[in-house]
Amino acid sequence: MNRDVNMMNPTAGVAANIQVGPKKVFITGAAGFVGQYVVAAVLRAGHEVLANIRAKTDVERISWHDHPNVTFVRQDLRQRRGLVDAVAPADAVIHLAAVKSGDFYDQFAGTVIATENLLWAMRSAGIKQLVAISTFSVYDFLNMKPKRLLDENSPIESSPQNRDEYAQTKLIQEQLYRAFAADASEVAEGAKPIQNAVTILRPGMIYGRDNLWHALIGAEVGGNRMLKIGGKATLPMTYVENCAEAIALALNAPQAVGQTINLVDDNLPTQKAYLAQLLAYTPEPPKLIPVSWFVMRSVANLAWWYNQTFLSGQAKLPGILVPAKLQGRFKPLKYNNNQAKALLNWAPQYSLETAFRRSCSALDLVAVPLPDSPEIPEGIPIQVGC
Amino acid sequence: MTAVLNPTAQALSKSTPKPVLKAAVIGTGVISKQHLSFLQTCDRAALVGVCDLSPAAVDYAVKTFQSGKGYTDYTQMLAHEKPDIVHILTPPQTHLPIATDCLRAGAHVICEKPIAPTYKEFKDLWQISRECDRYLIEDHNYRFNGPVRSLQALIEDGTLGEVQEVEIRMALDLRSGGRYADENLPSPIHKMPAGVIHDFITHLSYLLLSLMPHTDHPEGFDRVSAAWSNHGGGDLFKYDDLDALVISGQAHGRIRFSSYTAPDCFAITVRGSRGYAETDLFQPYLRCVVPRSVGKQLSPLVNHFYSGWELMSASVRNFRSKIMQRNAYDGLHYLLGETYAALSEGKAPLIGFEDMARTSRLVEALLAQENRL
Numbered sequence: 001m002n003r004d005v006n007m008m009n010p011t012a013g014v015a016a017n018i019q020v021g022p023k024k025v026f027i028t029g030a031a032g033f034v035g036q037y038v039v040a041a042v043l044r045a046g047h048e049v050l051a052n053i054r055a056k057t058d059v060e061r062i063s064w065h066d067h068p069n070v071t072f073v074r075q076d077l078r079q080r081r082g083l084v085d086a087v088a089p090a091d092a093v094i095h096l097a098a099v100k101s102g103d104f105y106d107q108f109a110g111t112v113i114a115t116e117n118l119l120w121a122m123r124s125a126g127i128k129q130l131v132a133i134s135t136f137s138v139y140d141f142l143n144m145k146p147k148r149l150l151d152e153n154s155p156i157e158s159s160p161q162n163r164d165e166y167a168q169t170k171l172i173q174e175q176l177y178r179a180f181a182a183d184a185s186e187v188a189e190g191a192k193p194i195q196n197a198v199t200i201l202r203p204g205m206i207y208g209r210d211n212l213w214h215a216l217i218g219a220e221v222g223g224n225r226m227l228k229i230g231g232k233a234t235l236p237m238t239y240v241e242n243c244a245e246a247i248a249l250a251l252n253a254p255q256a257v258g259q260t261i262n263l264v265d266d267n268l269p270t271q272k273a274y275l276a277q278l279l280a281y282t283p284e285p286p287k288l289i290p291v292s293w294f295v296m297r298s299v300a301n302l303a304w305w306y307n308q309t310f311l312s313g314q315a316k317l318p319g320i321l322v323p324a325k326l327q328g329r330f331k332p333l334k335y336n337n338n339q340a341k342a343l344l345n346w347a348p349q350y351s352l353e354t355a356f357r358r359s360c361s362a363l364d365l366v367a368v369p370l371p372d373s374p375e376i377p378e379g380i381p382i383q384v385g386c
Numbered sequence: 387m388t389a390v391l392n393p394t395a396q397a398l399s400k401s402t403p404k405p406v407l408k409a410a411v412i413g414t415g416v417i418s419k420q421h422l423s424f425l426q427t428c429d430r431a432a433l434v435g436v437c438d439l440s441p442a443a444v445d446y447a448v449k450t451f452q453s454g455k456g457y458t459d460y461t462q463m464l465a466h467e468k469p470d471i472v473h474i475l476t477p478p479q480t481h482l483p484i485a486t487d488c489l490r491a492g493a494h495v496i497c498e499k500p501i502a503p504t505y506k507e508f509k510d511l512w513q514i515s516r517e518c519d520r521y522l523i524e525d526h527n528y529r530f531n532g533p534v535r536s537l538q539a540l541i542e543d544g545t546l547g548e549v550q551e552v553e554i555r556m557a558l559d560l561r562s563g564g565r566y567a568d569e570n571l572p573s574p575i576h577k578m579p580a581g582v583i584h585d586f587i588t589h590l591s592y593l594l595l596s597l598m599p600h601t602d603h604p605e606g607f608d609r610v611s612a613a614w615s616n617h618g619g620g621d622l623f624k625y626d627d628l629d630a631l632v633i634s635g636q637a638h639g640r641i642r643f644s645s646y647t648a649p650d651c652f653a654i655t656v657r658g659s660r661g662y663a664e665t666d667l668f669q670p671y672l673r674c675v676v677p678r679s680v681g682k683q684l685s686p687l688v689n690h691f692y693s694g695w696e697l698m699s700a701s702v703r704n705f706r707s708k709i710m711q712r713n714a715y716d717g718l719h720y721l722l723g724e725t726y727a728a729l730s731e732g733k734a735p736l737i738g739f740e741d742m743a744r745t746s747r748l749v750e751a752l753l754a755q756e757n758r759l
Contacts, residue, residue, distance in 0.1 A: 054570035054571075055569065055570045055571075056569045056570055057570075076570050076571040079571060102565075103416070105415060105416045106564075106565065108443070108446070112440075112442045112443070112446075113440050113442065113443065114439055115442075116441065116442045161450075172446065176442060236393050252530070280602060312711065314710050314711060315709045315710055315711070316708075316709060316710075316711045318711070324528075
């Protein structure tokens with residue numbers, strides 16, 4: 001188990017400074033669910049954006065697509081050809097791109113190999129600042145005691161083979177980040193080597209427009225039915241606009257370099273409270289079948305024991321019947337965002353109620369004012385909604 | 387031709403009298419899981435090295451399959467590990483240069499299909515293997531799946547009579563997602579002569595040829611006619627549909643590939659002069675309709691009973707297989723097991739020159755302009 005998660009750069013005699021101020025930022029996954037909001041937050045903070053998207057991505061649906069401070073870079077991170085040239089003009093990189101669907105090998109290519117290629121290109125181009133987006137999924141939920149605090153010093157998963165493909169690939173990705181953080185290169189003869197400046201952010205479940213029904217509520221069982229597992233557990237979540245702002249703040253937070261920081265909002269709701277909000281905004285919700293946490297945990301433990309004892313652990317069971325996967329989603333634990341507030345100077349702007357209201361409104365939440373134009377605090381009305 | 391056993395490899399098998407061959411793997415994509423899991427458990431193989439361009443992929447494979455040392459340059463791996471056998475699992479366009487280097491380094495080669503994009507390249511590679519006195523083996527795994535071996539037994543023991551028709555039908559929904567439909571970074575297979583169908587045409591061809599009666603025709607078949615279509619259109623897919631007829635003597639063979647029929651299947655039907663048998667390798671069962679000892683009047687009834695019983699039994703077996711993560715690759719494990727057994731004892735492997743040559747010639751004939759509908 002790795003408990004020293006915040007000691008990425010223990011090497012003595014190296015510097016890991018970043019320059020504070022406007023930057024040119026290469027953002028991967030720029031057109032994705034989180035990426036759209038991160039680009040908007042980075043633009044609003046006065047930076048220029050090199051928005052990395054895939055060859056066939058339609059960008060005209062995103063309102064900042066014609067912003068003068070945005071340049072699109074169509075480059076698939078799964079291949080190296082052209083990548084150094086694409087990254088080279090940037091001062092810093094925010095790495096959001098990851099694959100959450102498909103089999104292990106699809107996710108490995110889209111998450112691990114993409115990261116490996118990106119870091120190779122950064123090394124080749126001499127770009128030293130990386131804001132790396134990880135996930136809460138890397139924590140070892142199974143071996144944590146219930147109702148205890150999960151923070152940045154909690155152990156990370158030591159048996160990834162028992163977790164889903166997403167957790168497995170994100171764990172490997174974090175190893176790559178740490179190897180990159182340990183790099184130090186001499187920029188001039190006799191000068192102190194400059195270490196790469198890496199900040200690893202681990203958001204909890206990111207919710208927002210188009211992603212209000214998520215995996216921490218329950219498990220789909222087909223036919224528009226869902227098992228609602230538990231009800232009292234606190235949900236480690238962050239609203240997408242809050243999260244995007246924290247990621248943007250990391251660009252100019254020297255004190256966050258070399259740190260691993262969890263991102264969760266203030267006043268986290270319980271499953272029950274979140275579901276109440278969700279149902280209020282969902283005209284045709286799925287049929288919910290409540291199952292207590294005790295019952296579900298017992299069933300999963302029994303299935304696990306049977307599999308190990310009689311089937312040599314070879315049976316592939318649904319995720320909710322695998323204790324490590326089940327506990328990664330539903331275990332009751334406590335969370336805080338002290339580190340994020342202290343190191344990023346972050347204060348989550350939107351409460352749960354506001355987040356729902358905005359998500360289900362007709363506002364363009366990624367609207368960005370043109371340079372020298374007045375701020376647009378509430379976004380531009382467009383035809384959307386829940 | 388005999389397998390040369392490295393003394394170090396032999397030392398690795400102290401616990402068993404069986405000779406052990408040093409194995410190496412090049413390429414860690416999807417199919418590598420099957421090859422590496424076989425090598426992890428095979429008592430005739432010592433996995434000494436894995437190579438891929440991605441260091442992270444190599445690291446993952448080494449840790450997951452306890453596979454000796456990792457490399458990102460296969461020529462270094464060949465020089466340092468001196469493997470007896472190399473599994474080449476890279477895209478087809480790379481097979482010729484990599485296999486050539488492996489053969490010249492003294493290793494037998496097991497290569498994923500298609501072994502070469504054209505018959506000419508296959509012959510060039512075969513010539514090199516002869517010069518190096520090493521075996522070259524293309525993966526014809528589905529020939530050795532349980533139901534296919536059962537079909538072959540029914541043909542050989544005369545249960546089906548003289549084979550008149552063979553149909554190999556594969557349906558895969560390649561258009562609606564997944565790695566083949568990825569327009570952002572198209573799979574290298576799209577550049578092969580048959581486009582994405584080239585990833586499957588080897589399987590369809592060797593299965594057809596192995597179940598049809600042998601012919602004296604030098605090509606291995608008499609006449610071929612093929613309709614290649616791109617029903618879905620667009621630039622990514624060259625073809626997404628194939629309907630081909632192969633005639634060999636009196637026997638008719640049909641190869642069918644569809645991206646549009648549901649559900650996904652890999653169905654094989656063999657019709658003979660006495661009866662027919664069918665299976666689906668994705669949901670394995672074996673239905674056999676032949677004259678029964680109860681006479682002509684009652685045979686249909688008994689056949690229905692047998693078919694019903696087989697389908698019910700198969701539903702239980704397939705459910706268990708799904709839970710236990712057993713998939714359609716049982717033939718690959720069988721083929722690799724027999725290949726390692728043969729090579730370690732200095733015998734010829736299951737897949738020989740004629741198997742690969744006939745398959746490669748059929749693929750070429752299916753693609754030839756003069757044979758197109």
